[in-house]
Amino acid sequence: MNMLIKNGTVVIGDSLERADIYVEGSKIVKIGKDIDCAADKIIDADGKIVLPGFVDMHCHLREPGQEYKEDIKSGTAAALRGGFTSVACMPNTNPPLDNAALIKYVCTRATEVDNAKVFPIGCVTKGQQGKEITEMGFMKEAGAVAFSDDGRPVENANIMRLALEYAASHDALIISHCEDKELAAGGVVNEGLNATISGLRGITRASEECMVSRDILIAESLNAKIHIAHVSTKGSVELVRQAKARGVKVTCETCPHYFSATDDEILNYNTNAKINPPLRTQQDVEAIIEGLKDGTIDAIATDHAPHHADEKNLEFNLAPFGTAGFETAFSLAYTYLVEPDYIDLVKLSKLMSSNPAKILGIGSGTLKEGERADITVVDPDKSYIFDSSKSVSKGKNSLFGGWKLRGAVTAVIVDGIEKEIKSYD
Numbered sequence: 001m002n003m004l005i006k007n008g009t010v011v012i013g014d015s016l017e018r019a020d021i022y023v024e025g026s027k028i029v030k031i032g033k034d035i036d037c038a039a040d041k042i043i044d045a046d047g048k049i050v051l052p053g054f055v056d057m058h059c060h061l062r063e064p065g066q067e068y069k070e071d072i073k074s075g076t077a078a079a080l081r082g083g084f085t086s087v088a089c090m091p092n093t094n095p096p097l098d099n100a101a102l103i104k105y106v107c108t109r110a111t112e113v114d115n116a117k118v119f120p121i122g123c124v125t126k127g128q129q130g131k132e133i134t135e136m137g138f139m140k141e142a143g144a145v146a147f148s149d150d151g152r153p154v155e156n157a158n159i160m161r162l163a164l165e166y167a168a169s170h171d172a173l174i175i176s177h178c179e180d181k182e183l184a185a186g187g188v189v190n191e192g193l194n195a196t197i198s199g200l201r202g203i204t205r206a207s208e209e210c211m212v213s214r215d216i217l218i219a220e221s222l223n224a225k226i227h228i229a230h231v232s233t234k235g236s237v238e239l240v241r242q243a244k245a246r247g248v249k250v251t252c253e254t255c256p257h258y259f260s261a262t263d264d265e266i267l268n269y270n271t272n273a274k275i276n277p278p279l280r281t282q283q284d285v286e287a288i289i290e291g292l293k294d295g296t297i298d299a300i301a302t303d304h305a306p307h308h309a310d311e312k313n314l315e316f317n318l319a320p321f322g323t324a325g326f327e328t329a330f331s332l333a334y335t336y337l338v339e340p341d342y343i344d345l346v347k348l349s350k351l352m353s354s355n356p357a358k359i360l361g362i363g364s365g366t367l368k369e370g371e372r373a374d375i376t377v378v379d380p381d382k383s384y385i386f387d388s389s390k391s392v393s394k395g396k397n398s399l400f401g402g403w404k405l406r407g408a409v410t411a412v413i414v415d416g417i418e419k420e421i422k423s424y425d
């Protein structure tokens with residue numbers, strides 16, 4: 001099979017150029033102007049932007065154990081619709097991915113369903129219980145690309161220290177879900193005016209920032225690398241900025257909901273706005289955008305957290321945390337970051353493809369001759385209203401249902417094969 005993507009505006013390294021891409025088998029063979037050759041398949045990308053396939057370094061696919069929320073097949077189909085050619089899934093499944101056999105299971109199942117590529121993240125501690133460190137070496141050999149107890153923090157600081165040390169000896173990455181559960185004190189929304197107005201229990205931002213601070217300091221003391229998940233506060237951005245300035249090997253991600261929404265969303269008790277860490281304030285949104293602009297924040301990850309409608313259809317205090325995120329991530333980034341001119345498409349591509357690929361060590365994330373042909377084509381002029389009932393994901397719990405968004409994914413190519421994706425109309 002060979003394929004020609006013609007007339008697109010292509011993100012090539014640090015520039016945006018009009019070019020064609022010729023793909024043979026699973027590889028990009030040539031990128032250049034006016035490539036003229038026969039191809040089994042031609043994609044006309046006139047008026048479209050051609051980017052490296054997006055890489056999501058933080059999502060929840062729920063398999064094994066919670067297939068009523070999502071499974072590897074439905075989750076990766078939703079990922080494709082969002083333009084993601086690779087996703088890294090968190091291990092808080094049931095049972096948690098805390099051994100090599102379960103890591104292999106996820107990899108095998110992902111190969112069978114053949115949608116987006118899946119890179120499993122293994123647990124830091126057995127059963128995510130925070131007590132005994134997992135056999136990261138075996139899990140890495142089986143295909144784990146990083147380690148995290150995401151969904152919950154590693155509460156014991158010494159366990160985190162030992163885990164960072166152990167991970168470093170395997171050149172493995174620890175991803176920290178930064179939350180001090182004692183400080184969070186059972187809260188459900190950001191602590192502040194809107195918590196008071198709504199009568200919902202607030203979570204102090206110190207719950208996130210104390211842990212960001214702790215984990216940076218532990219990593220620094222070991223000269224180990226660490227990645228901070230879903231940064232949501234102004235204070236966390238500043239902590240990471242300062243740490244980077246003094247040479248700590250820290251990277252971090254944020255999610256689309258932290259630069260496109262505030263805790264105003266909870267005022268009507270919409271449980272899809274119940275997210276952990278919680279939606280913050282306009283000041284935090286501005287700080288997140290500043291962090292994305294100046295390179296403090298390395299990646300945009302979805303934290304795609306699908307839930308069953310029956311679970312979200314409860315009173316606010318009882319509903320689970322999380323919003324579905326795959327299908328709207330690019331459009332939110334385009335609408336809230338590129339359109340207002342905070343960042344350009346080259347920078348967006350770094351945040352959504354090459355940086356997460358680099359942090360996870362999974363290669364590619366760029367469009368280059370000789371690289372695997374993981375490619376996403378988007379229409380920057382297309383506006384649409386997101387209808388979450390038509391989500392490909394089993395999780396219809398999107399915060400963004402009914403939102404008017406701009407920039408739609410129109411074609412996705414994984415390893416040289418064009419995948420079928422549902423249109424937005």
Ligand SMILES: [Zn+2]
Pocket residue numbers: 150151152177229230276
């Ligand atoms: Zn988390």
